[in-house]
Each structure stands twice: as structure tokens, then as C-alpha cells.
């Protein structure tokens with residue numbers, strides 16, 4: 001392992017990139033999918049399964065962890081890795097997005113955000129400096145700047161205000177982060193669906209000596225075409241030798257098309273949240289296990305899979321579990337879905353290594369279009 005954070009760009013296929021991030025806690029193969037472990041757990045999963053399924057890194061959320069169990073307590077307990085028994089890298093989101101989407105936001109100004117906890121209604125303030133301090137107390141390996149993500153569609157002036165504030169907060173986070181050789185702080189590009197604002201945000205972040213760049217302000221309800229357009233505008237501005245992370249994305253289709261534009265890292269609650277609601281992702285597309293057609297279908301989701309969740313359980317049994325709201329239903333489907341996401345990422349990496357990514361993308365999308373048999 002490296003004592004520092006290094007990114008090695010190994011190959012390209014069109015704009016798609018194959019790489020490796022090396023850190024003291026492990027190596028991250030890119031393009032990478034990061035399972036979301038919001039409050040220190042990838043819901044309904046043992047982290048051994050998450051690791052065996054192919055994940056090199058998981059995501060945690062500053063917002064949730066600052067409310068419960070609290071950053072100082074996590075530090076007293078030895079840090080997040082020790083507490084949750086995940087020895088590999090952890091990336092933490094900074095809290096801004098979750099404050100907007102989950103809490104009773106009370107105030108947002110130059111100093112930071114003041115909000116009411118969605119857990120117990122208690123009042124909290126988070127500045128850029130406090131967000132970085134919390135991520136440090138969690139012993140997070142890749143830390144996000146505090147930013148403001150606005151909903152789309154929105155007034156260009158509002159998008160500009162939030163983008164400029166996020167740039168100022170990025171500078172404050174960069175100062176607060178200081179020099180931590182084995183760790184990284186990523187800036188977050190904002191600018192909504194406004195090309196000129198996206199370019200200004202990316203140019204501003206490039207002045208800050210960052211280890212990587214997140215693309216924020218997307219996957220907030222805009223059409224996929226708008227998201228992809230913003231990637232085509234933003235990614236050419238960013239340095240090629242540093243990783244790019246598209247936040248909150250996404251479906252397998254979103255990820256394939258974003259890798260094609262040059263994205264290296266993804267995170268999304270989709271595979272685990274959908275699994276808990278009875279939706280299975282497979283090589284042949286999505287399967288809604290709640291559908292009556294599965295009630296007596298003794299086939300597994302995919303007999304060719306190496307994942308026990310996908311290969312060993314009948315659709316009939318999964319249908320029964322999901323219809324009965326049994327926890328095991330969500331557990332098996334979360335396991336299946338995360339395994340499929342990692343199998344897709346492995347297929348993407350292999351295709352880039354062999355310079356046949358465009359063909360892989362077309363074949364995979366066509367397979368989904370044929371649908372489940």
C-alpha cells in the first residue's frame with residue numbers, strides 16, 4: 001500500500017478511463033461503485049459480503065453520523081473503520097446535501113448551515129471547518145468539501161449564488177483539511193445545468209491543489225441527457241490525472257453512459273434501497289419480484305451468477321419473502337443487487353483494459369432491452 005493518495009491512469013477506451021487509487025487502507029479499482037453505508041452500515045448487508053461482492057470502498061454520511069453516534073464518540077471508539085469493522089477506504093459525504101434533503105433547514109449563510117435534526121429535532125450548526133473536523137474525527141479516507149446543492153430546474157442567479165458560495169466553502173475546507181498525506185479532500189463542482197457556471201466552478205476548484213473532483217448538483221431530478229451534457233462540459237476542464245466522482249449516480253444505464261464521458265467513481269443507494277423494496281437488478285435488466293408472475297417460478301434470478309443470492313434462491317421464494325415483508329427478502333435482493341453492480345463495474349474495467357468499451361456498453365444496454373425472460 002502507498003503511504004500517500006495516488007491515482008494511476010492505466011488505460012483509456014474513448015473517453016472511458018481505467019485506473020487505480022492507492023491509499024494506506026487499500027487500492028480502489030476504477031471505474032468504481034461505492035456502496036452507501038450511510039450511518040455506518042450498508043443496510044441489510046454484512047460488510048464481509050460487501051467486500052466479497054467486489055467493493056473496494058464504501059461511503060459514509062457526515063450528516064447522519066454527526067447526529068448518531070456523534071463524531072467525538074466515534075473517535076473515542078477508535079474511528080469509523082474500527083467501529084464498523086471495515087478495514088478498507090471510506091469516503092464520507094460532507095453533509096450539505098443531506099441537510100437540504102433530510103433536515104428541517106433553518107438557515108444557510110456564509111458561515112454554514114443551521115438545521116434541525118430529523119432524528120430528534122435538536123438544533124445543529126455546520127460550518128465548512130466543522131464538516132472537515134467531523135470527517136477527520138471519523139478517520140475518513142476521502143473527505144468531501146461542504147457545498148450547497150440546489151434543486152433543478154432553478155433560476156440561473158440562484159444556481160450562480162450557490163456555486164459561488166460552494167467555491168468559497170471549498171477554499172475554507174481546503175485550509176481546514178491542511179496536509180494529511182494518506183488522505184484526500186475532493187472539491188465538488190457545482191453550477192446546475194448552466195454550462196458557464198460549471199466551467200467557472202471547475203476552474204475555481206483547480207486553483208486549490210485537490211486530490212480529486214466530485215461532480216455535484218446532478219442526479220437531482222434532471223433528465224439523464226442534461227446530466228450527460230453537464231459531464232461533457234465539465235470533465236474536459238478537470239485535470240486528467242486526478243479522479244472524477246459523480247455523486248449519487250446511479251442506475252446501471254447512468255453509470256455506463258457516465259463512464260463513457262470519463263467518470264471514475266460512483267455512489268448510489270439505488271441497489272440497496274431497491275433491493276429492500278423488492279426490485280432485483282440482473283444482467284437481463286430489472287425484475288420486480290413482487291410481480292405475481294414470479295409466485296411459482298422456481299428459477300433463480302440468474303443461474304450463471306457466482307453470487308449465492310443470485311444463483312441459489314428461487315424467484316418463488318423471493319416473491320414470498322418480499323410479499324410477506326420478511327427481512328430476508330431485502331437482504332437477499334440487496335446482496336444480489338450489489339453483486340450485480342460490482343459485476344457490471346468489473347465488466348466495464350475489463351472492457352476498457354481491452355479497448356472495447358463502446359461495444360461493451362452497446363451489448364449491455366441491448367441485453368437489458370431484451371428484458372428478463
Ligand SMILES: N#Cc1ccc(CCNc2nc3cc4nc(N)[nH]c(=O)c4cc3[nH]2)cc1
Nearest residue numbers: 094097149216217218219247248269270273
Ligand atoms: N433509490 C434511489 C435513489 C435515491 C436518490 C438518488 C439521487 C442521489 N443524487 C444525489 N446525491 C448527491 C449527493 C451530493 N452530495 C454533495 N455533497 N453535493 C452534491 O451536489 C450532491 C449531489 C447528489 N445527487 C438516486 C437514487
